[in-house]
Amino acid sequence: MEVTNHERIHADDRNLCKLAISELEGIYSELGLSMEELDLLDMPRRSFIVHFPVRMDTGKIKMFVGFRVQYNDARGPAKGGIRFHPDLTLDHVRDLSFLMALKCAVVNIPFGGSKGGVVVNPKGLSRNELEQVTRGYIRAIANHIGPFIDIPAPDVYTDEKIMVWILDEYERIKGEHVFAVVTGKPVELGGSKARSYSTSLGGIYVLEEAMKRMDMDKFEVSIAVQGFGNVGENAARILYEKGYKVIAVSDSKGGIINKDGLDIQAVMEHKGRTGSVVDFEGSTNITNEELLTCECDILIPAALSDQLNKDNAQNVRAKIVLELANAPTTKEADDIFFDKKIILIPDALANAGGVVVSYFEWIQNLNNDYWEEDKVRERLKKTMITAFNEVRLLCDEKSCRMRKSAYQLAIKRILHAERLRGNL
Numbered sequence: 001m002e003v004t005n006h007e008r009i010h011a012d013d014r015n016l017c018k019l020a021i022s023e024l025e026g027i028y029s030e031l032g033l034s035m036e037e038l039d040l041l042d043m044p045r046r047s048f049i050v051h052f053p054v055r056m057d058t059g060k061i062k063m064f065v066g067f068r069v070q071y072n073d074a075r076g077p078a079k080g081g082i083r084f085h086p087d088l089t090l091d092h093v094r095d096l097s098f099l100m101a102l103k104c105a106v107v108n109i110p111f112g113g114s115k116g117g118v119v120v121n122p123k124g125l126s127r128n129e130l131e132q133v134t135r136g137y138i139r140a141i142a143n144h145i146g147p148f149i150d151i152p153a154p155d156v157y158t159d160e161k162i163m164v165w166i167l168d169e170y171e172r173i174k175g176e177h178v179f180a181v182v183t184g185k186p187v188e189l190g191g192s193k194a195r196s197y198s199t200s201l202g203g204i205y206v207l208e209e210a211m212k213r214m215d216m217d218k219f220e221v222s223i224a225v226q227g228f229g230n231v232g233e234n235a236a237r238i239l240y241e242k243g244y245k246v247i248a249v250s251d252s253k254g255g256i257i258n259k260d261g262l263d264i265q266a267v268m269e270h271k272g273r274t275g276s277v278v279d280f281e282g283s284t285n286i287t288n289e290e291l292l293t294c295e296c297d298i299l300i301p302a303a304l305s306d307q308l309n310k311d312n313a314q315n316v317r318a319k320i321v322l323e324l325a326n327a328p329t330t331k332e333a334d335d336i337f338f339d340k341k342i343i344l345i346p347d348a349l350a351n352a353g354g355v356v357v358s359y360f361e362w363i364q365n366l367n368n369d370y371w372e373e374d375k376v377r378e379r380l381k382k383t384m385i386t387a388f389n390e391v392r393l394l395c396d397e398k399s400c401r402m403r404k405s406a407y408q409l410a411i412k413r414i415l416h417a418e419r420l421r422g423n424l
């Protein structure tokens with residue numbers, strides 16, 4: 001049976017956790033954290049395991065298991081996605097919730113981190129069963145989430161439609177409208193404009209700031225993007241619309257290159273017609289491996305983890321790597337890039353635009369005042385550029401890589417909030 005992207009992303013997150021946790025151990029010792037601080041970071045504040053019944057289409061009742069972990073909420077309500085996956089475990093949810101706390105702290109939005117989900121294969125459910133599983137899970141955790149407690153969002157195998165069921169079930173229980181209980185809703189029901197492409201746009205703002213510092217001219221650089229799904233396609237499209245030369249893109253079937261630049265709008269239409277970017281007229285087909293090592297100034301991995309590794313990192317020719325995917329670079333490749341003076345903008349910063357616009361959705365819901373797209377983009381830009389410069393500053397001071405500075409900054413912010421609260 002073919003493995004879907006969501007299954008790959010679920011498996012990928014394990015790599016992400018491994019990489020981040022190993023990186024964190026080094027950071028803890030460099031920061032010289034006390035035993036109290038280490039203990040505090042080592043444990044989630046709250047972990048819920050819930051079992052709930054669902055009446056299936058056959059009329060029989062089936063019990064399901066769900067999790068919700070609120071890792072840290074010293075900086076504000078916990079924030080994190082809900083995942084439906086048959087292999088979900090409490091440990092994995094806990095690691096992901098910690099990474100959410102770090103991501104929110106890197107971009108300095110007033111949220112802690114959480115994650116949750118149900119152990120279920122959503123492809124084996126009817127639409128009605130999927131809705132009943134969602135509603136059953138929300139009934140089980142309703143007293144532990146809320147706009148000022150913990151705010152769910154979409155994740156692997158959950159989408160806008162499921163966010164609306166979450167909203168509706170929660171509102172039925174509370175007997176009032178509470179749009180701010182969940183983000184990732186459709187615009188017609190409290191969602192934010194620009195959210196659908198916010199991860200890509202946030203990454204591009206950060207990229208442009210890095211280019212400014214490196215005196216790179218927008219009209220002279222060439223860009224390669226690996227992955228043409230939600231994140232990769234939007235990144236390529238936005239860059240193309242801004243006038244950049246995107247010379248190579250790829251998907252799971254392979255890649256294409258044209259040194260003079262691709263017409264991304266036409267590539268999108270081609271993909272819509274044929275299901276892949278491959279065989280696009282006026283381009284040459286290449287493998288994904290060739291894309292990663294092609295002659296370009298900026299490389300954007302936006303597909304899977306571990307794509308840049310010890311086998312190919314030495315051959316990467318880009319000057320900047322923008323990690324829009326989660327954990328696309330292994331530790332070995334990270335070391336090689338550092339030696340080669342390739343600037344790597346790490347995932348915790350580069351792809352945080354999505355959670356930033358979720359924060360904007362929450363603000364709009366609480367104020368019942370909805371922003372124009374331009375305002376969302378403007379505020380996203382400000383948030384991302386500020387975060388980039390803060391990470392970069394720390395990086396310059398310590399002459400270390402950006403991944404390390406991003407995590408250091410996040411840990412310092414979380415511990416500072418705990419200290420102010422008197423928990424340290």
Ligand code: NAD
Nearest residue numbers: 005199227228229230231251252288302303325326351354
């Ligand atoms: P998606 O499923 O929409 O797209 C994934 C793309 O990668 C598809 O085009 C697929 O064909 C392609 N792909 C699969 N295998 C490939 C391979 N071997 N080589 C090249 N391309 C391949 O997923 P997405 O939402 O775009 O997410 C992509 C990455 O970004 C993941 O790592 C995800 O965790 C991360 N991310 C996504 C968001 C978001 O808002 N969607 C936010 C943060 C991080």
